[in-house]
Amino acid sequence: MKPAFKYIGRHRRAVEHRRFVTGQGRYAADIRLHGMSHVAIVASPYASARILSIDASEALKLPGVLAVITGEELNAAIDPMLPGVDAPSVTRYPLAHEVVRYTGEWVAAVVAESRAIAEDAAELIYVEYETTPHVLDAEKAMDASAPLVHPKHGSNIIFRRKFTWGPVDDHFGQSAHTLSYRVKWARSSTVPIETFAVACEWNDAQQVLDVWASIQMPKYPDLLAKCLRLPGNGVRVHYDVDVGGSYGVKRGLKHTILVGYLARKLNRPVRFIEDRLENMRGGDMQGPDRIFDVTLAFDTDGTINAMRMRAVDDIGAYSGRSPLQLGKPVGAIVGPYRIKSVEYDAVSVMTNKTPQEAVRGFGQAPTNYAIETGVDKVARFLGMSRIYIRNRNLIRSDEFPYLIPSGTYYDSGDYATVFRKALDAAVYDELVRQRDFLRQQGQLAGVGISTCLEPSGGNSSFEPLFNPKNETTTWMDSCLVRVDLAGSVTALMGTSTSGQAHETLVSTVVGEILEREPDTIRVMHADSLHALPSNSPVGSRMAIMLGGAAAGAAKKIRAKLLAVGAHNLGVPVEALIYENGEVIVKDDRSRRIPWDQLIEIVHRKYHQMPPGMEPGLQEKFVWEVPTGGKMPTEDGRVQMYPCHSFESHVVLASVDPGTGKVTLHRYVCGHDCGVMISPDVVHGMTYGGVAHGLGAALMEKFAYSEDGQLLSGTFMDYLMPSAMEVPPVTIVDHCTPSPLTEFGQKGSGEAGYLGSAAAIAGAINDALAERGACIDQLPMTPFAIWRTLQSTAARTQSGDNHD
Amino acid sequence: MSTYTQQVQINVNGALRTAIVEPRTTLVDFLREHLGLTGTHVGCEHGICGACTILLNGDPVRSCCMLAVQADGMAVTTVEGLSPERGKLSAIQDAFCEKHALQCGYCTPGMLMACHALLQRNRQPDEAAIREAISGNLCRCTGYQQIVDAVKHVVSGEKKHEAGV
Numbered sequence: 001m002k003p004a005f006k007y008i009g010r011h012r013r014a015v016e017h018r019r020f021v022t023g024q025g026r027y028a029a030d031i032r033l034h035g036m037s038h039v040a041i042v043a044s045p046y047a048s049a050r051i052l053s054i055d056a057s058e059a060l061k062l063p064g065v066l067a068v069i070t071g072e073e074l075n076a077a078i079d080p081m082l083p084g085v086d087a088p089s090v091t092r093y094p095l096a097h098e099v100v101r102y103t104g105e106w107v108a109a110v111v112a113e114s115r116a117i118a119e120d121a122a123e124l125i126y127v128e129y130e131t132t133p134h135v136l137d138a139e140k141a142m143d144a145s146a147p148l149v150h151p152k153h154g155s156n157i158i159f160r161r162k163f164t165w166g167p168v169d170d171h172f173g174q175s176a177h178t179l180s181y182r183v184k185w186a187r188s189s190t191v192p193i194e195t196f197a198v199a200c201e202w203n204d205a206q207q208v209l210d211v212w213a214s215i216q217m218p219k220y221p222d223l224l225a226k227c228l229r230l231p232g233n234g235v236r237v238h239y240d241v242d243v244g245g246s247y248g249v250k251r252g253l254k255h256t257i258l259v260g261y262l263a264r265k266l267n268r269p270v271r272f273i274e275d276r277l278e279n280m281r282g283g284d285m286q287g288p289d290r291i292f293d294v295t296l297a298f299d300t301d302g303t304i305n306a307m308r309m310r311a312v313d314d315i316g317a318y319s320g321r322s323p324l325q326l327g328k329p330v331g332a333i334v335g336p337y338r339i340k341s342v343e344y345d346a347v348s349v350m351t352n353k354t355p356q357e358a359v360r361g362f363g364q365a366p367t368n369y370a371i372e373t374g375v376d377k378v379a380r381f382l383g384m385s386r387i388y389i390r391n392r393n394l395i396r397s398d399e400f401p402y403l404i405p406s407g408t409y410y411d412s413g414d415y416a417t418v419f420r421k422a423l424d425a426a427v428y429d430e431l432v433r434q435r436d437f438l439r440q441q442g443q444l445a446g447v448g449i450s451t452c453l454e455p456s457g458g459n460s461s462f463e464p465l466f467n468p469k470n471e472t473t474t475w476m477d478s479c480l481v482r483v484d485l486a487g488s489v490t491a492l493m494g495t496s497t498s499g500q501a502h503e504t505l506v507s508t509v510v511g512e513i514l515e516r517e518p519d520t521i522r523v524m525h526a527d528s529l530h531a532l533p534s535n536s537p538v539g540s541r542m543a544i545m546l547g548g549a550a551a552g553a554a555k556k557i558r559a560k561l562l563a564v565g566a567h568n569l570g571v572p573v574e575a576l577i578y579e580n581g582e583v584i585v586k587d588d589r590s591r592r593i594p595w596d597q598l599i600e601i602v603h604r605k606y607h608q609m610p611p612g613m614e615p616g617l618q619e620k621f622v623w624e625v626p627t628g629g630k631m632p633t634e635d636g637r638v639q640m641y642p643c644h645s646f647e648s649h650v651v652l653a654s655v656d657p658g659t660g661k662v663t664l665h666r667y668v669c670g671h672d673c674g675v676m677i678s679p680d681v682v683h684g685m686t687y688g689g690v691a692h693g694l695g696a697a698l699m700e701k702f703a704y705s706e707d708g709q710l711l712s713g714t715f716m717d718y719l720m721p722s723a724m725e726v727p728p729v730t731i732v733d734h735c736t737p738s739p740l741t742e743f744g745q746k747g748s749g750e751a752g753y754l755g756s757a758a759a760i761a762g763a764i765n766d767a768l769a770e771r772g773a774c775i776d777q778l779p780m781t782p783f784a785i786w787r788t789l790q791s792t793a794a795r796t797q798s799g800d801n802h803d
Numbered sequence: 804m805s806t807y808t809q810q811v812q813i814n815v816n817g818a819l820r821t822a823i824v825e826p827r828t829t830l831v832d833f834l835r836e837h838l839g840l841t842g843t844h845v846g847c848e849h850g851i852c853g854a855c856t857i858l859l860n861g862d863p864v865r866s867c868c869m870l871a872v873q874a875d876g877m878a879v880t881t882v883e884g885l886s887p888e889r890g891k892l893s894a895i896q897d898a899f900c901e902k903h904a905l906q907c908g909y910c911t912p913g914m915l916m917a918c919h920a921l922l923q924r925n926r927q928p929d930e931a932a933i934r935e936a937i938s939g940n941l942c943r944c945t946g947y948q949q950i951v952d953a954v955k956h957v958v959s960g961e962k963k964h965e966a967g968v
Contacts, residue, residue, distance in 0.1 A: 193943055245944055722940075
């Protein structure tokens with residue numbers, strides 16, 4: 001039998017790897033421009049203060065210093081960055097002016113001949129502050145009496161909307177039981193090893209700003225041009241810069257506005273590379289920080305009927321797209337379960353902390369954690385197994401496309417099978433025996449389970465949902481494929497890559513359609529003035545959207561070659577087949593035109609081309625997100641993302657009762673993202689996502705002191721998993737193709753991360769349950785676990801005394 | 804601000820490099836900014852992430868936590884010096900490609916140096932030894948699994964080689 005695909009789904013070395021293993025990657029910090037100058041930042045030491053004066057006279061005397069800039073000058077010359085929701089007075093500029101709103105906020109920038117001189121000069125700038133009241137706790141910030149982060153906005157709540165999807169009250173009234181709980185997802189982030197870096201060069205004659213940045217951001221060139229008051233074609237972003245990890249957060253728009261402005265002002269190239277503290281504190285790249293209050297309504301047989309969820313998200317002192325991170329989960333608000341109605345109260349709150357940025361999953365991982373915690377609690381309440389309760393509520397494979405209460409159709413899936421495969425791979429009964437054995441050894445041990453969704457295909461339906469003034473209904477991506485005179489194939493994509501191997505993706509897909517060896521296909525990252533529209537690799541979308549666009553362009557090339565063949569062979573197109581780049585008459589395979597001849601015709605022999613056909617051979621395809629193009633309904637129902645991948649995690653953990661230290665003994669992830677175009681890439685992202693979720697569950701937190709100082713601004717106190725903490729992970733693949741995509745693929749860029757924190761937290765709580773303890777906030781650090789054990793023991797003891 | 808400078812002579816990837824540097828210049832800045840060897844990356848500048856790992860007289864060290872002047876008279880190997888010859892990959896470089904042991908590539912040079920150093924002193928490391936050897940190198944993309952697989956791939960290649968396969 002002929003395999004379904006020639007190149008898709010096969011092991012193939014990623015095209016990108018060769019340059020990376022030889023040290024020939026080209027990252028933003030590697031860009032060398034003639035006469036390049038360097039920026040250092042003066043940051044606020046206070047969470048909230050008035051700036052009384054800034055004295056840069058000493059700094060300016062230092063040899064090698066080119067300029068010192070403050071918010072007073074910069075803000076007058078640019079337009080502000082605006083939030084993703086309708087809050088026009090919550091403006092944001094790269095440099096503070098008159099007031100600072102968080103510790104680490106940029107107050108002044110120095111440009112000098114070297115970074116060292118710039119840093120020397122930054123230390124000579126004297127800023128006089130008068131501190132003002134601050135607020136750090138999101139719930140306190142909602143009080144009418146709280147200090148306002150943006151007084152002009154009139155409230156610290158930047159967005160709030162309560163959605164009701166379906167007869168929630170009825171379902172609550174009809175259910176036998178309700179159960180309420182609170183869980184907290186801590187402020188953590190993806191923290192790429194590369195900090196944000198940007199270099200800009202202004203060309204005075206052409207009036208164009210060239211930008212090289214470690215960027216992963218939709219609409220970045222457009223927003224940059226707008227803020228700098230340049231025409232859209234006055235900015236050229238070079239997307240051939242390798243990005244050293246992002247997972248959502250590399251959105252240094254403010255950095256680029258500052259550096260772009262300076263490059264134009266000084267008329268020489270300027271570069272800024274965050275140091276690690278700048279990245280952690282003033283880089284505006286912290287993640288969701290959420291309190292969930294959830295009530296589930298369910299029956300005695302384990303059927304979960306309805307959910308009420310309030311999610312309060314602390315977005316920090318300024319807003320970009322961060323409030324929208326409460327919006328994306330609307331598209332998977334019931335997880336993989338048949339929950340019939342939902343009330344969702346989404347509250348986005350500002351505090352005097354570092355601003356929040358998009359993080360892998362765009363808010364879905366915290367929501368998944370909140371849902372899964374509840375499912376475990378229902379199981380415990382009813383005395384049922386967590387496997388049974390999930391199987392009871394999982395959407396069945398024959399129910400797709402499945403419409404959830406909030407208006408999204410899930411495209412396809414076979415959740416119960418993937419779940420079972422994960423349990424089988426973990427050898428669940430054996431896992432329970434191992435857990436019990438560990439318990440006999442004096443450890444606290446537990447098994448954790450999660451069944452979670454990864455919405456994929458990255459549409460932007462949460463924009464109109466959360467902002468009535470925003471009518472965005474497309475989040476297209478595109479590709480151009482070109483065949484040159486020599487017959488070589490080149491494809492052009494319009495965004496940068498931060499580890500997702502897009503060159504491998506595109507060349508595999510184009511190779512598949514054109515039946516050309518993928519390793520011979522070159523993939524270029526066009527700059528923003530040469531590129532077709534792209535919305536960057538967000539929302540697990542590139543396999544679907546860029547893959548779909550590349551396939552679309554390649555199919556147009558193939559159609560053109562068939563038309564040329566038909567014209568020259570004197571047969572209708574329907575009589576032809578396309579095979580390995582040749583056009584062949586179906587019924588007489590001796591009649592054929594090989595690739596080289598077809599290419600020769602379209603490039604040179606106009607007289608042999610069908611009348612009216614454009615000479616040359618290049619085709620573009622711009623793809624709208626499948627299921628896109630629709631506005632939300634009045635009551636806030638919308639098709640969020642088109643495709644829905646599924647993952648099920650099974651983990652065995654032990655906790656040292658004396659120290660609270662957690663060890664993971666076994667980790668299995670069952671995963672279904674439809675057809676995998678590059679299995680190695682999918683698996684790699686999934687392993688990485690699991691590790692990232694492990695960090696969020698057990699280790700990572702941007703902690704603040706009461707006076708608003710960031711306490712974890714280095715890698716010595718913001719702890720991330722190393723090879724010692726991350727266990728070997730077994731991935732079990734399953735394939736339920738999506739009916740909406742070219743090859744049946746779904747997205748997987750957020751895989752692993754969307755279910756691992758939930759499963760690991762579940763394992764810890766299974767372990768702590770032995771002692772009657774429970775912990776419902778992340779990260780579950782050794783100290784947090786130890787403290788929970790101690791307080792539970794004390795409570796039990798004092799309870800005993802009273803009895 | 805420092806205006807004092809000092810001459811250093813460092814053997815970098817087999818070639819003697821002489822330069823005048825400020826004493827405060829870190830070794831990684833010297834490699835990247837003075838010699839243009841941008842394969843070595845800067846991640847945290849406080850000795851935790853390991854992205855800047857190079858070999859100093861054969862041992863893996865953090866090039867962000869030492870000064871160029873401290874390396875005077877010593878031998879440094881960077882990722883650019885790993886290939887046996889132009890256009891060829893070393894066994895560990897090749898294994899990283901084969902096993903998809905990288906994604907964004909940013910931690911990769913440091914990771915490669917750590918793995919290379921491990922294999923220099925232990926040709927048959929087990930999984931625990933591999934994990935320990937890379938435990939000072941943070942990676943946010945891979946979850947380390949395919950990196951461990953890559954080192955194992957080299958080890959199994961060695962075993963086959965020794966068995967005459």
